[in-house]
Amino acid sequence: MRIVIITGLSGSGKSTAVKALEDEGFFCLDNLPVSLVATFIELVEHSREDIKDVALVMDIRSRDFIKGYDQVFQSIATAGHSVKILYFDATDQVLIRRFSETRRRHPALEGASVPEGIRFERDQLAGLRRIATAIIDTSEMNVHRLREVVIGLVKGSEGALEMQVNLQSFGFRYGLPLESDLVMDVRFLPNPYFVAALRPYSGLEPAVRDYVLGQKETEVFLERFRDMLEFLLPGYRREGKSYLSVSIGCTGGRHRSVAIAEELYHYFRQRNVNIKVSHRDIEKGQG
Incomplete structure (x- = not known):
């Protein structure tokens, strides 16, 4: 299977990315616990449905993800699947503005301010950022450009599905x-x-x-x-x-x-x- 891991900072565009891949025929799951990844992959492999493309959104919301992602990614690759890690990022100013516009609390630290949540999340995800297949800075992107970049990185010359x-x-x-x-x-x-x-x-x-x-x-x-x-x-x-x-x-x-x-x-x-x-x-x- 082709497995795309969508991760990165909260508010950086991960939801837009997964919707783009869903439109391209990917089977998508959001916030799957790391402990269930191997079981999920096994179930897909034995499913009657011919699922070849999978996208998993995994980030700070699942605390065990930070501790166990390297072992899980290694086991997926060892099983013969193609794995791409797309890390989404944006400047602090842009992230703060996006949280302000949506009036959401930052999910990384309960009771903390948005800037404090961003700093904590950056620190926690630093190791994951280093091993990412691609880092996508969405600070200056609109949703259409973000979609174009994601599909280009994942499908390459294969191109997007026809409208x-x-x-x-x-x-x-x-x-x-x-x-x-x-x-x-x-x-x-x-x-x-x-x-x-x-x-x-x-x-x-x-x-x-x-x-x-x-x-x-x-x-x-x-x-x-x-x-x-x-x-x-x-x-x-x-x-x-x-x-x-x-x-x-x-x-x-x-x-x-x-x-x-x-x-x-x-x-x-x-x-x-x-x-x-x-x-x-x-x-x-x-x-």
Whole structure:
């Protein structure tokens, strides 16, 4: 297995790092006691699930971690697993500001001030810092840059997983999909509902699809909307999004939105975009 140990100072970005790895398919555990690491690794090895990538957040919150980490890391490596230790750090000023913004107490020393907790934690983790695979100073990083650095260190040339695009049709009559990142209203297109021969069918039927896609307005719309998505997708990925929800809506979610969503799905699938399509209201809608 590839095992990544995420450790370092409280408030330095470890939670952001583990979320980034979770989005990349890592099995993640936070604050696992050192005494249970060997048992956990053994359970994963014998699990029916094919778990190859594991990330463990281990830090000052577990007191026995400070005393036993070197022996545990050695046993993991001896068992043949790849181990990387990512140590997260930041300046005292930045850490104090972050604690002030979140109004959290420092976990290292109960009843102590934040500066006292930081000094104690630095001293306790000094040995771990020396053996780390990489030291990541997050003082000047935003969450997107931190994510980029973590994935680069862990996956290297393998690269990050491709962003998942979830495309769905819906009917405005039944409300906006709450998970939407982008919403496009196609109610301006001619409605097959008002064509008696097409009304009973959905946008999955060839006759309805041909009617919707055969309109001049549809042709112009699709060209411009595809261009916009092709521009946006790389930008969203650079900013660290692991998935994007695009919702296409018409009145009832049965005809126009379905045909448009299907057309977009096939277009982007042919261009190797990681995309899925669904039709929320296809069995309810009219128009």
